[in-house]
Amino acid sequence: AQSVTQLGSHVSVSEGALVLLRCNYSSSVPPYLFWYVQYPNQGLQLLLKYTTGATLVKGINGFEAEFKKSETSFHLTKPSAHMSDAAEYFCAVSDRGGYQKVTFGTGTKLQVIP
């Protein structure tokens, strides 16, 4: 079964600092990979996804992630944190075939310190 592991349930960064949220996946074949963001009392919003092609994926709000097959990783980065980035972030994985059954990680709560 596919799974993702998010390292660090809580991450704190200063405003303007680099954001790095870590995600490693487990899959027998390269899967589809996603990052979602969830603000308090809201549903999830897709930040970016990797399906095929370029391994560096750019998403909304200045976030990007790089698929590294050799490291089975899909870490999320943003060069400069804004206060509005404070939220919970979920890494997710899906099979390449079939419909969009997505398996989520346990989440990383990002705190941005002014």
Place this chain on the structure above:
Amino acid sequence: GAGVSQSPRYKVAKRGQDVALRCDPISGHVSLFWYQQALGQGPEFLTYFQNEAQLDKSGLPSDRFFAERPEGSVSTLKIQRTQQEDSAVYLCASSLGGTLNQPQHFGDGTRLSIL
């Protein structure tokens, strides 16, 4: 509205009661998903519909959980004889089709508390 709408936003029920949670997907979206999100956890898949057909219900935790989408639009998740472990946020998502090129759009969820 243009987004996925879930109702009620909050539901409190006594243990043993039945509850029904509603999801209005984006108009025209073929695929509909239900997820359960326990406190401090990521969402976990419950079930998937393509139009009115329930193609995957492998994530439903017990036979107390039942979902339907009779006309291929609105969906209802029903939980019978609720237990305290059913307390969670229930998220609904819809997408235009069944492929991963079409993103899932999530509702804001129903927070269910079982006393």
